Amino acid sequence: MIRFEHGKYDFNNNVDFCVGTGRMGLALQQNYLEQLALVQKEIGFQYIRGHGLFSDDMSIYHEYENEDGEIRIEYNFTYLDLVMDAYLQRNIRPFIELGFMPNALSSGEQTIFYWKGNTTPPKDYEKWQQLIQATLRHLIDRYGLEEVITWPIEVWNEPNLAGFWENADREEYFKLFKMSFLAIKEIDRRFQVGGPAICGVDDVSWLQDFLEFCQKEALAIDTVTRHLYTIDNPEKQGRYSYVTLRDPVECVDELKTSREIIDSFNEFKHLPMHITEFNTSYSPDSPIHDTNQNAAYIAGLLAQLGETSASYSYWTFGDVFEEFGVPFTPFHGGFGLVANGNIPKPTFWTFVFFKKLKGACVYKGEDAIFVETKDGGFRGVIWNTSEQVLKKSILLPERNQSFFFMEKRVDQEVCNPLRVWHEMGEPSSLTTDQKELLRSAASPLILTKELSIEQTSIELPVLPHGVTYVECYPIKRKSDRGFNYQKINEVHIIHER
Structure with missing residues (x-):
């Protein structure tokens, strides 16, 4: 029996704070924007987070040799402007993820995904800082300081995985974070900067070490970020991954542990924790994503994630997504709330429904x-x-x-x-x-x-x-003069013989 009681329950409903996307360059595609428009019309997220801001397909960072043989840097913000304009026109703002590494600035050749995002540290940290600052200053010039400082910033993506950060080098990531943090705060200290954007692999020690590093270096971070996926060891068949869902209690407990670690530091106690990616499967070839089972399971999570987290960003809003290449079929197990063809999946409606739970x-x-x-x-x-x-x-x-x-x-x-x-x-x-x-x-x-x-x-x-x-x-009924609903339904057909 569902019996209503006042003052007994806490429900921090931040279902519409942020949603994920694939790499940012996909926002140049028409189908992508059509799916985003549908999501924004029915749900209306505040922020959008994705990979590849500095990857080569966005074409921001360039090096060239001048007439004196000196290496010079230039920036090209043509595509960045198109993407940001498209987001703002659809009433959504970027949750900026700093990554991946421009090939010309990279220290190595390791890449990830079909679109080959470079996942090595910068060969020159000063140039990396200059890239961050040049990008933020351009955005400020175009959209205004008071607007841009409201856009959260996260340093990199899942550095605790060797595929996303070369050798999963903890100390090297901490250096990247510090240099990025300082570069951002030099422009304006009001920017909200966070990390370490880890997934659930050795997450306890990674988070502990990251916060100890920030404490030692006196880095007054603004947020802590991590990811959550709820499957283990998918079974691969052809192009598809078939999964078994974890007990939701286990998943929520994982987040509670992270919350406890954050709150164990006096400097960081009560800092907002953002789940900047979450879904059932972590692979975009998992048919579970397209099912009603996914919708019901996610509903159970949405009811609880606000207990530990300031936000929880579903990965992703749509199926225009190319980590493993271009999908072969409209239903292919993609992450999205919307299938290609602009077809809402069942989980889409879970978000629509939870968005209405205000009060x-x-x-x-x-x-x-x-x-x-x-x-x-x-x-x-x-x-x-x-x-x-x-x-x-x-x-x-x-x-x-x-x-x-x-x-x-x-x-x-x-x-x-x-x-x-x-x-x-x-x-x-x-x-x-x-x-x-x-x-x-x-x-x-x-x-x-x-x-x-x-x-x-x-x-x-x-x-x-x-x-x-x-x-x-x-019901506040105000019937028009002479309108009688009961009489309408009493109409009979007269059959003459």
């Missing part, structure tokens, strides 16, 4: 969360991660008027574009009609009813791997 939390359980609205109504989300139908009963608050009640269902029966695509024959190239059908199949089922004053409870079944959004508010 005092009056119920928080292992499979449901509800808030009270200003008009005396309520909104809530119920999720079912089991293989059986979940039956929930909501005890309605006492009231002296009728209520409008609405539920939106997302489950394997009514909002499952992956299943419809499979039943189509899994076409790799969708026709216009097929895209329209899949978009229609990707919408929740909406059910409504009027609740009388006498009704004290309502029963809600949630199908396996389903997510249901509930909204209820007082």
Whole structure:
């Protein structure tokens, strides 16, 4: 039984603070911007974070030899301006990730991904600092200081993985962080700078050592960042990775440990911790991402992540994404909330629903969360991660008027574009009609009813791997003169013989 209680539950709902993207250069593609526009219309994230700001496809950093044989540096912000303009036009701002290394500034040839982001330290740290400062100053000149200093900054990505940072060299990353931090703060100390952007590999010792380094070097960091993925050891078949989900309790405990480490330092106690990437699988070839199971599992996380973290950025908003190359099919296990073809996945709706949960939390359980609205109504989300139908009963608050009640269902029966695509024959190239059908199949089922004053409870079944959004508010009926809904439904056809 869901019974509403005031003042008992904490719910720090920051579901819309930030969302992930692939490398920034993808923002030059039309399909990318169409998916972002859909996400912003229905959800409306504040910030967007992605890789590759300084990678060669953004073409910012250049070295050339002048007539005297001296090496000179020049910067090209043409693509950066296009990307930033596109973001701001869609009412989203960058959560800046400093990386990867321009090839001309790199100390080695190690790269990662299909698009070959260089993951080695700079050959010259002074030039690295100059690159950071030149980029920030350009952004300030273009968009204004008071705007740009609100854009959070994170130094690098997952340096505790050898693929993302050569040899996962801890001391070298600490140097990179210090030099980057100082370069940013020299421009304006109000910039919010954080790291170490680690994933869950040896994360305890990495975070401890990072904070000890910042303490020793008197680096007054503004935020701490890390990532969260909830699978282990995927099974590879062809181009796909099949996964088993971890117990959500284990995942939340991992974050609690990080929170405890941060709070153990007097200098950093209570600093905001941002999860700058999270999802179920860490691989963009995992069919779990396209499923209703993913939507229900993520709902359970969204109800809890705010307990430890200032934000939690889903990786990613869309499937225009090329770490392993260009996808072969519209449903390929990509990270995105939106499949190629601008088709919302079930998890898309989990975010839409949680965005609406603004207000005092009056119920928080292992499979449901509800808030009270200003008009005396309520909104809530119920999720079912089991293989059986979940039956929930909501005890309605006492009231002296009728209520409008609405539920939106997302489950394997009514909002499952992956299943419809499979039943189509899994076409790799969708026709216009097929895209329209899949978009229609990707919408929740909406059910409504009027609740009388006498009704004290309502029963809600949630199908396996389903997510249901509930909204209820007082009816303030103002009928037009002569309009009689009951009379409309009493119309009979007269048959003359």
